[in-house]
Amino acid sequence: MAxxxxxxxxxxxxxxxxxxxxxxxxxxxxxASLTFLASLTAMASLILTWGHNFHWQTQAPFLLxxxxxxxEVDGLTRxxxxxxxxxxxxxxVFSPGYISHIAAKxxxxxxxxxxxxxxxxxYAVVSSADAIxxxxxxxxxxxxxIALVATDHSHQSVQKSAFIYLGATRVASAFxxxxxxxxxxxxxxxxxxxxxxxxxxxxxxxxxxLIGFCIKSGIWPFHIWLPYAHPSAPASVSxxxxxxxxxxxxxxxxxxxxFGALNSLWIIAIAFALAVISTFWGVLFxxxxxxxxxxxxxxxxxxIGLVVMAIALSLYARAHSLPTIADxxxxxxxFHSWNHGLLKCLLFLSTGAVDAQAHTRDLRSLGGLxxxxxxxxxxxxxxxxxxxxxxxxxGFSSKWLLYESFFQNILLSPTAIEKGLSLAVICLLxxxxxxxxxxxxxxxxxxxxxxxxxxxxxxxxxxGLGVLVAQAALVILCVASGANSEFVSRLIAQSLTxxxxxxxxxxxxxxxxxxxxILLSILAASIYVIFLKTSKVTRYRTxxxxxxxxxxxxxxxxxxxxxxxxxxxxxxxxxxxxxxxEGADRRHFPExxxxxxxxxSILEKRVYLPALALFGxxxxxxxxxxxxxxxxxxxxxxxTLCLLLILGMTL
Amino acid sequence: xxxxxxxxxxxLSIIFIPxxxxxxIRKTKARLQNxxxxxxxxxxxxxxxxxxxxxxxxxxxxxxxxxxSLFVFADILVxxxxxxxxxxxxxxxxxxxxxxxxxxxxxRMFTLLGSLDSGSAFGAFSAxxxxxxxxxxxxxxxxxxxxxxxxFGSSDLRVIFSHTTNQTFIGSAIWIAAGLAIFxxxxxxxxxxxxxxPTTHLELTMIHEAMILEASGRNLAxxxxxHALKMSIFFGLASQCFLRAFPQFSTFNVYSQSGxxxxxxxxxxxxxxxxxxxxxxxxxxxxxxxxAYILSLSLIASLAAIGAGxxx
Numbered sequence: 018m019a020x021x022x023x024x025x026x027x028x029x030x031x032x033x034x035x036x037x038x039x040x041x042x043x044x045x046x047x048x049a050s051l052t053f054l055a056s057l058t059a060m061a062s063l064i065l066t067w068g069h070n071f072h073w074q075t076q077a078p079f080l081l082x083x084x085x086x087x088x089e090v091d092g093l094t095r096x097x098x099x100x101x102x103x104x105x106x107x108x109x110v111f112s113p114g115y116i117s118h119i120a121a122k123x124x125x126x127x128x129x130x131x132x133x134x135x136x137x138x139x140y141a142v143v144s145s146a147d148a149i150x151x152x153x154x155x156x157x158x159x160x161x162x163i164a165l166v167a168t169d170h171s172h173q174s175v176q177k178s179a180f181i182y183l184g185a186t187r188v189a190s191a192f193x194x195x196x197x198x199x200x201x202x203x204x205x206x207x208x209x210x211x212x213x214x215x216x217x218x219x220x221x222x223x224x225x226x227l228i229g230f231c232i233k234s235g236i237w238p239f240h241i242w243l244p245y246a247h248p249s250a251p252a253s254v255s256x257x258x259x260x261x262x263x264x265x266x267x268x269x270x271x272x273x274x275x276f277g278a279l280n281s282l283w284i285i286a287i288a289f290a291l292a293v294i295s296t297f298w299g300v301l302f303x304x305x306x307x308x309x310x311x312x313x314x315x316x317x318x319x320x321i322g323l324v325v326m327a328i329a330l331s332l333y334a335r336a337h338s339l340p341t342i343a344d345x346x347x348x349x350x351x352f353h354s355w356n357h358g359l360l361k362c363l364l365f366l367s368t369g370a371v372d373a374q375a376h377t378r379d380l381r382s383l384g385g386l387x388x389x390x391x392x393x394x395x396x397x398x399x400x401x402x403x404x405x406x407x408x409x410x411x412g413f414s415s416k417w418l419l420y421e422s423f424f425q426n427i428l429l430s431p432t433a434i435e436k437g438l439s440l441a442v443i444c445l446l447x448x449x450x451x452x453x454x455x456x457x458x459x460x461x462x463x464x465x466x467x468x469x470x471x472x473x474x475x476x477x478x479x480x481g482l483g484v485l486v487a488q489a490a491l492v493i494l495c496v497a498s499g500a501n502s503e504f505v506s507r508l509i510a511q512s513l514t515x516x517x518x519x520x521x522x523x524x525x526x527x528x529x530x531x532x533x534x535i536l537l538s539i540l541a542a543s544i545y546v547i548f549l550k551t552s553k554v555t556r557y558r559t560x561x562x563x564x565x566x567x568x569x570x571x572x573x574x575x576x577x578x579x580x581x582x583x584x585x586x587x588x589x590x591x592x593x594x595x596x597x598x599e600g601a602d603r604r605h606f607p608e609x610x611x612x613x614x615x616x617x618s619i620l621e622k623r624v625y626l627p628a629l630a631l632f633g634x635x636x637x638x639x640x641x642x643x644x645x646x647x648x649x650x651x652x653x654x655x656x657t658l659c660l661l662l663i664l665g666m667t668l
Numbered sequence: 669x670x671x672x673x674x675x676x677x678x679x680l681s682i683i684f685i686p687x688x689x690x691x692x693i694r695k696t697k698a699r700l701q702n703x704x705x706x707x708x709x710x711x712x713x714x715x716x717x718x719x720x721x722x723x724x725x726x727x728x729x730x731x732x733x734x735x736x737s738l739f740v741f742a743d744i745l746v747x748x749x750x751x752x753x754x755x756x757x758x759x760x761x762x763x764x765x766x767x768x769x770x771x772x773x774x775x776r777m778f779t780l781l782g783s784l785d786s787g788s789a790f791g792a793f794s795a796x797x798x799x800x801x802x803x804x805x806x807x808x809x810x811x812x813x814x815x816x817x818x819x820f821g822s823s824d825l826r827v828i829f830s831h832t833t834n835q836t837f838i839g840s841a842i843w844i845a846a847g848l849a850i851f852x853x854x855x856x857x858x859x860x861x862x863x864x865x866p867t868t869h870l871e872l873t874m875i876h877e878a879m880i881l882e883a884s885g886r887n888l889a890x891x892x893x894x895h896a897l898k899m900s901i902f903f904g905l906a907s908q909c910f911l912r913a914f915p916q917f918s919t920f921n922v923y924s925q926s927g928x929x930x931x932x933x934x935x936x937x938x939x940x941x942x943x944x945x946x947x948x949x950x951x952x953x954x955x956x957x958x959x960a961y962i963l964s965l966s967l968i969a970s971l972a973a974i975g976a977g978x979x980x
Binding site for chain 2: 554
């Protein structure tokens with residue numbers, strides 16, 4: 018039944034998309050409410066059919082060549098589809114209030130057409146059961162998201178981002194196609210169920226598949242498209258892209274490699290190393306960003322790194338028959354991708370609200386929004402606290418599972434090297450956690466607190482009702498899944514088991530996040546009522562050492578807040594900070610002070626640009642073949658014919 | 669009835685031990701400077717005085733500022749209940765190492781935000797310094813606790829701090845190393861010498877005091893008390909580590925254990941007073957080096973714990 022309903026919903030989407038697609042101006046409330054209804058239906062049908070697995074394939078006329086399109090919904094799929102439906106619900110409530118902000122620059126019909134295509138293809142990717150179906154809908158998803166990134170394509174920067182993203186998806190698809198074809202030749206089947214990665218002949222395709230998904234999910238060193246694509250796309254799109262699309266790769270990694278019981282230590286080690294670097298790299302670069310969306314994009318890299326790290330640990334533990342650790346780690350992976358989906362969607366929506374109201378996302382011209390947009394601030398702050406994994410919110414629950422699985426690995430794994438490595442990872446995770454706090458305190462403190470740094474930020478007003486409701490719903494989900502972490506962990510274990518991977522949640526005395534949440538709120542509320550509320554408050558200006566009033570320029574800037582930390586990591590960041598003082602008596606009374614901060618992305622400059630240049634050069638060489646002369650082409654035809662004839666004779 | 673008594677003693681120690689700790693530090697410093705100094709209970713009079721005053725807050729501030737001190741206070745109270753910094757305590761749930769460390773981060777995050785709310789550069793730059801230090805010191809604290817966790821095979825602090833079988837030499841060594849690491853990190857976490865001088869009143873170099881520069885009245889009382897309580901929690905953990913390094917300690921009954929524990933906390937406070945009188949503040953750029961020593965102490969403890977596990 019559910020499959021039928023989902024199908025009906027999806028077809029409905031497509032029909033609507035075709036119907037409305039050509040309109041340039043469209044009241045956003047109509048398509049948004051349709052999207053909302055559709056995702057609500059999908060959510061309801063997913064919940065109502067809880068515990069039932071479905072398998073469905075297209076019948077005779079709707080084939081892809083000779084292959085039927087095969088779809089399957091089981092426990093794991095359901096979890097991810099539920100996340101997707103939730104996010105789409107939130108985004109569709111958010112959209113009407115936000116779209117007006119970008120309406121002048123976009124073609125509404127095209128936007129919604131691509132948006133629907135994107136949603137439908139994501140539903141399809143997650144529920145596809147064989148490699149061919151997967152690749153087809155995967156491509157559809159990639160292309161739709163590229164079109165969405167290029168929504169505001171009149172800007173050159175947006176064009177550039179769309180191209181970079183396009184390139185990344187092409188390379189990813191090439192790796193995936195290679196890996197899938199290879200696996201087919203090894204196993205003779207397209208179905209993911211038949212793919213096992215426990216013999217040596219399957220290691221190379223496993224590696225190709227891993228790299229393909231790493232590119233699409235933004236793992237270091239393939240992450241460079243993410244900080245371009247997210248800031249260019251509208252907030253509603255980047256919320257879904259960061260919230261769900263990059264998790265599709267994580268889902269596929271779990272579905273293909275973890276369910277396929279990959280046991281090559283080398284591949285696991287590579288995945289692990291890349292994930293560790295990503296977590297560190299992501300948070301480090303997030304620290305020095307001034308564009309809020311870019312900052313969030315880098316933070317996504319960090320979090321995807323955490324998820325892939327958990328997957329790699331789970332694979333390792335399963336290969337070494339340490340089932341408790343394997344189970345904990347895979348639950349951590351699924352839970353964290355859930356949490357990160359909710360959180361990132363929330364943070365991107367809040368940033369979108371700020372962008373729409375203050376007309377900028379640049380931390381250097383924000384500030385002082387606390388009084389003008391108190392609700393948006395509250396939502397953004399909750400999201401930031403959660404993503405810094407502060408208990409009792411949900412970000413902590415999943416990160417704790419990760420910590421705990423590494424801790425158990427220290428206790429249980431047989432050799433000292435692995436114990437030491439786990440210890441190092443715990444150390445690194447805590448440093449990354451502290452860095453994340455610095456990143457988000459910078460975003461919150463400079464973005465929302467203090468005095469407005471620009472006229473536009475000064476004129477900002479609270480966002481509309483829909484925009485706020487969408488964020489509030491996500492906040493409630495974050496708090497709820499954080500406080501009931503035990504329940505969610507068990508649910509994930511159960512879903513994974515029903516999908517065919519035996520997982521049990523074995524922690525006897527879990528986290529008291531619920532108790533802590535209740536206690537914290539009771540304590541805070543009672544102290545407020547008893548102690549703080551009755552206090553007499555006088556307003557006066559900020560302490561300025563008696564020098565006169567402070568201006569927005571005398572506040573800390575985003576750069577200067579991050580400077581001490583950036584200095585520590587200079588070698589990684591290529592961080593340069595130069596100051597120039599001009600004027601006659603420049604030591605004491607400089608007339609002009611110029612400070613410049615510069616960060617060079619080594620990866621882009623030293624690796625990707627030369628590689629692209631090489632490619633360009635090769636392409637130029639090849640283009641000589643295409644000289645535009647009919648004589649030359651006739652010669653090619655003749656030469657090919659001769660070659661084929663000779664080949665035919667010799668074979 | 670006993671449960672009620674436990675709660676009562678616990679409440680009393682939450683109120684009085686922080687005050688005594690702070691008082692001891694001040695008294696020691698005063699005596700070393702040839703002053704008589706305020707009575708040892710002076711902090712409590714200060715708090716009462718602050719609670720009776722009105723608040724003056726900056727007109728730039730949003731409501732967040734007052735909430736931040738509230739949440740810091742509530743969070744530290746929860747921590748005082750969760751962490752086994754005292755040898756006796758009423759019923760408390762599972763107190764996980766990672767949870768405790770991240771609950772401290774919760775308090776820190778609110779302190780940082782509170783300092784940024786006024787738009788004052790003093791607060792903001794001290795927040796930036798605090799964020800930098802916390803990056804360095806958080807792994808040290810976590811690893812010190814993890815070392816103990818590895819040795820006793822549990823991530824529950826209550827299990828670790830109520831262990832009775834600890835007769836080996838390496839066990840004592842790990843307790844001492846972890847205790848030292850926790851104690852020295854607490855100096856960083858609490859912004860005390862040699863990292864930060866809490867009594868200079870020079871806003872340009874301070875960390876914690878500059879962050880709370882704008883707080884006054886009841887708000888300040890909450891922050892000050894939370895800070896003192898945090899100090900007692902850290903000192904309590906450290907003193908227990910040192911005490912448990914002696915194998916005999918676990919054979920004592922709970923009263924003498926608690927007595928020794930409190931004496932240990934006050935002893936550490938005495939030591940801090942001594943330290944603050946005798947040494948000078950480190951140059952800001954030297955601080956990471958100091959923390960690196962703490963981190964290596966925790967690393968040594970963890971590696972020793974791993975080694976002990978492998979031998980077993």
